[in-house]
Amino acid sequence: MRWLASELHTHTFHSDGRQTLRKLASGAAKLGFDCIALTDHNTMSGLGDSELIERETGVVIIPGMEWTTFYGHMVTIGLQDFVDWRKTGQSEIHEGISMVHGRGGLAGMAHPFRIGSPVCTGCYWEYEIKDWNDLDYIEVWSGTFASVKPENRRAFALWTDRLNAGIRIAATSGRDWHEQANTDEPLSVTYLGLDDEPGTISQKAVRALAQGRVSVTVGPLVTMEAEAAGALYGIGESVTVQNGADLIQLHVKIDFSVRQTLWELPKQDFTLKITGISGTLAQCAAGFADQLYGFSIPAYGLIWARAELWGVVKGVRTMVAFTNAIYFEPVATE
Amino acid sequence: MLLNVSGQLAPIDSKRHITHQFRLDKPAAAIQIRFAYGPKLLEDDGQAKELIMISIGSYIAPEQQSPVREGWRRYLPLKNLLTLSIDDPDGYRGACHRHDAEQNLFLSEQEASDGLLSGKLALGEWSVTISVHSVVTEHCSYELSIWTEEADTA
Ligand SMILES: [Zn+2]
Ligand SMILES: [Zn+2]
Numbered sequence: 111m112r113w114l115a116s117e118l119h120t121h122t123f124h125s126d127g128r129q130t131l132r133k134l135a136s137g138a139a140k141l142g143f144d145c146i147a148l149t150d151h152n153t154m155s156g157l158g159d160s161e162l163i164e165r166e167t168g169v170v171i172i173p174g175m176e177w178t179t180f181y182g183h184m185v186t187i188g189l190q191d192f193v194d195w196r197k198t199g200q201s202e203i204h205e206g207i208s209m210v211h212g213r214g215g216l217a218g219m220a221h222p223f224r225i226g227s228p229v230c231t232g233c234y235w236e237y238e239i240k241d242w243n244d245l246d247y248i249e250v251w252s253g254t255f256a257s258v259k260p261e262n263r264r265a266f267a268l269w270t271d272r273l274n275a276g277i278r279i280a281a282t283s284g285r286d287w288h289e290q291a292n293t294d295e296p297l298s299v300t301y302l303g304l305d306d307e308p309g310t311i312s313q314k315a316v317r318a319l320a321q322g323r324v325s326v327t328v329g330p331l332v333t334m335e336a337e338a339a340g341a342l343y344g345i346g347e348s349v350t351v352q353n354g355a356d357l358i359q360l361h362v363k364i365d366f367s368v369r370q371t372l373w374e375l376p377k378q379d380f381t382l383k384i385t386g387i388s389g390t391l392a393q394c395a396a397g398f399a400d401q402l403y404g405f406s407i408p409a410y411g412l413i414w415a416r417a418e419l420w421g422v423v424k425g426v427r428t429m430v431a432f433t434n435a436i437y438f439e440p441v442a443t444e
Numbered sequence: 445m446l447l448n449v450s451g452q453l454a455p456i457d458s459k460r461h462i463t464h465q466f467r468l469d470k471p472a473a474a475i476q477i478r479f480a481y482g483p484k485l486l487e488d489d490g491q492a493k494e495l496i497m498i499s500i501g502s503y504i505a506p507e508q509q510s511p512v513r514e515g516w517r518r519y520l521p522l523k524n525l526l527t528l529s530i531d532d533p534d535g536y537r538g539a540c541h542r543h544d545a546e547q548n549l550f551l552s553e554q555e556a557s558d559g560l561l562s563g564k565l566a567l568g569e570w571s572v573t574i575s576v577h578s579v580v581t582e583h584c585s586y587e588l589s590i591w592t593e594e595a596d597t598a
Contacts, residue, residue, distance in 0.1 A: 122558075125539075125540075152527070153538045153561075155538045225519070260504075260505060
């Protein structure tokens with residue numbers, strides 16, 4: 111499977127960014143991104159020359175818009191048409207989300223725990239969510255060196271909590287990239303796993319996010335497959351468990367070759383963890399080289415599992431990478 | 445002049461949209477918009493501190509609050525934020541979500557200011573929506589003027 115290195119949250123002069131789309135896309139290309147989503151605040155006018163810029167830079171540009179409202183910022187991507195962000199009240203976000211879905215778009219919470227108004231207007235999510243199944247994703251890592259920021263740890267915990275409640279929802283990173291400025295801080299990459307179905311790369315990327323085929327990292331790409339009753343299931347897929355007494359085999363791959371030379375981590379032994387509803391299900395040391403790791407996990411009580419890579423980044427012990435979840439459901443018995 | 449209005453806002457107007465309508469009756473080469481509001485900044489640090497502390501209380505996790513309270517000055521200055529969006533008789537023509545307290549914008553068939561969509565200037569009912577994201581000063585006044593450029597002078 112091809113994993114597309116993506117940056118899903120960006121701005122240009124068409125809202126409050128300080129860059130043209132051309133500058134943004136060529137900056138993304140230099141950083142090894144294959145794909146960006148343009149998510150200007152409340153406008154899609156910046157997409158006018160996106161096809162030309164895609165050809166010039168080789169970077170796929172997913173159309174999008176960040177709903178920049180009084181009650182939250184919601185990133186919407188994959189839709190060509192404008193959906194009105196002004197009419198949705200604090201208890202009406204589901205109407206807004208269905209309009210986005212109706213136009214073929216996905217909706218995600220942007221930086222849900224960033225400090226809100228008046229410091230950062232509407233930045234903290236205050237829309238009432240009645241059904242979490244409606245939202246497609248949560249931007250759990252916002253900004254640079256995201257994993258250590260308290261508001262991102264809250265967003266990550268919110269995601270875990272939703273998974274524990276049985277909700278199937280994806281998790282992404284987003285730099286909320288406003289200008290071409292150099293930084294020493296680690297950059298997150300959202301990898302989207304492309305399928306072999308028909309469509310443009312942009313459409314496949316949106317489909318990958320819709321289906322939870324997502325892995326996030328500041329360095330190596332971590333992917334995972336589950337093996338049950340001889341069949342293999344990828345990230346985002348659902349495994350039907352025949353028997354609670356079964357063991358699920360998880361195969362985790364760490365690939366250090368991605369975006370080579372464009373990220374740097376100190377040579378070290380990482381910790382590779384498998385996490386599920388009861389916390390850490392298994393863990394082992396992982397070296398600084400491409401390798402496959404296998405885990406046997408009892409199926410009993412398992413509803414989701416993800417892989418997490420932990421290590422030291424800029425002197426801080428923190429998460430380096432995480433996959434989205436593989437889901438498990440017991441087969442209905444008569 | 446198609447529209448020339450001014451208004452006075454107060455903190456209670458935060459999180460409100462204000463829509464001004466205007467009619468385009470004659471074909472035009474361009475629509476020009478000038479929007480300005482002020483003051484932009486809350487200059488009184490005492491008042492700003494009070495608002496920042498409320499935000500910290502509402503939005504920062506309890507266990508993180510004390511270090512964030514200590515560093516409250518990093519959120520200065522607090523700003524008023526009003527943004528514009530435009531609708532023509534057929535639908536949305538974009539938004540200008542940025543912090544400039546004075547914006548001179550235009551729309552024409554071929555070109556438009558960043559944030560707005562170029563395209564036909566259809567005759568009929570247009571509107572400009574001022575989205576009051578935040579007013580932190582006691583008063584905030586705005587002015588909005590809209591006029592056209594004649595088709596033959598463009
Ligand atoms: Zn935002
Ligand atoms: Zn943003």
